[in-house]
Amino acid sequence: MTLPLNHFKRALKEGRQQIGLWNTIAGPVVAEALAGTGFDWLLIDTEHSLTDVPDVLGMLQAVSAYPISPVVRPAANDPVLFKRLLDFGAQTLLVPYVQTAKEAQAAVAAMRYPPRGIRGAGGTIRANRFGTVDDYMNRAEQELCLLVQVETAATLDQIEAIAAVDGVDGLFIGPNDLAATMGYTGNPGHPVVKTAILDAIGRIAATGKAAGILTLDRDFAQECMEKGSTFTAVGVDLVTLLGGVRALARDFGRG
Numbered sequence: 001m002t003l004p005l006n007h008f009k010r011a012l013k014e015g016r017q018q019i020g021l022w023n024t025i026a027g028p029v030v031a032e033a034l035a036g037t038g039f040d041w042l043l044i045d046t047e048h049s050l051t052d053v054p055d056v057l058g059m060l061q062a063v064s065a066y067p068i069s070p071v072v073r074p075a076a077n078d079p080v081l082f083k084r085l086l087d088f089g090a091q092t093l094l095v096p097y098v099q100t101a102k103e104a105q106a107a108v109a110a111m112r113y114p115p116r117g118i119r120g121a122g123g124t125i126r127a128n129r130f131g132t133v134d135d136y137m138n139r140a141e142q143e144l145c146l147l148v149q150v151e152t153a154a155t156l157d158q159i160e161a162i163a164a165v166d167g168v169d170g171l172f173i174g175p176n177d178l179a180a181t182m183g184y185t186g187n188p189g190h191p192v193v194k195t196a197i198l199d200a201i202g203r204i205a206a207t208g209k210a211a212g213i214l215t216l217d218r219d220f221a222q223e224c225m226e227k228g229s230t231f232t233a234v235g236v237d238l239v240t241l242l243g244g245v246r247a248l249a250r251d252f253g254r255g
């Protein structure tokens with residue numbers, strides 16, 4: 001079999017806007033249902049959700065028939081988590097809380113097999129279609145994409161250093177954690193935080209690496225895209241679900 005292409009990675013390299021959705025509801029049913037909604041990418045979140053590593057395999061399989069790019073977020077910058085998710089066939093990882101170039105280099109190493117990295121070598125894995133992708137270990141890296149999260153006030157000073165790390169494909173601004181570490185806990189929409197986010201996106205874009213954000217504010221999403229965000233998440237499944245259900249309850253005098 002041929003090595004599966006990472007269309008998301010190619011889109012970022014070509015500067016083609018990718019509109020995404022956060023998937024926090026575990027399991028293949030919701031993942032597949034969301035995969036058919038027209039978004040470019042789907043963030044399978046194992047950090048802030050009930051989705052755990054074993055769930056991800058079935059979710060990747062469920063979305064594989066749809067024209068959507070799965071992006072998987074491990075709970076930490078942990079090579080053991082990377083190893084399992086990459087073996088499941090994840091080709092793009094969004095890694096939380098990367099604060100320095102050194103931590104970014106560690107994430108890159110975890111994405112790569114020796115001698116360029118430390119990724120553990122499994123033979124019969126979904127990533128190599130159970131041993132049918134020719135020379136997978138020497139070719140895998142070309143179709144893997146590493147996105148790291150800039151999400152503390154201190155990390156804002158490290159953007160250029162992190163972006164300069166070979167193997168980092170994009171930097172994502174985590175608005176809630178950034179707001180909290182800036183002293184605006186629970187208020188990512190504060191003008192001071194928004195200004196910092198827009199400045200960070202512009203700086204990331206200026207490095208040539210891809211810039212990304214998650215915001216439920218449609219006007220701010222537009223501002224972020226105009227500033228240079230090219231992987232722009234605009235919704236969270238559970239937020240949208242509960243918003244619609246609560247509105248329905250109110251329509252019938254409930255809730």
Ligand SMILES: O=C(O)C(=O)C[C@H](O)[C@@H](O)CO
Pocket residue numbers: 022048149151173174175176177178214236
């Ligand atoms: O800091 C953030 O905000 C993010 O990284 C995104 C959140 O973790 C996500 O769960 C949406 O709230």
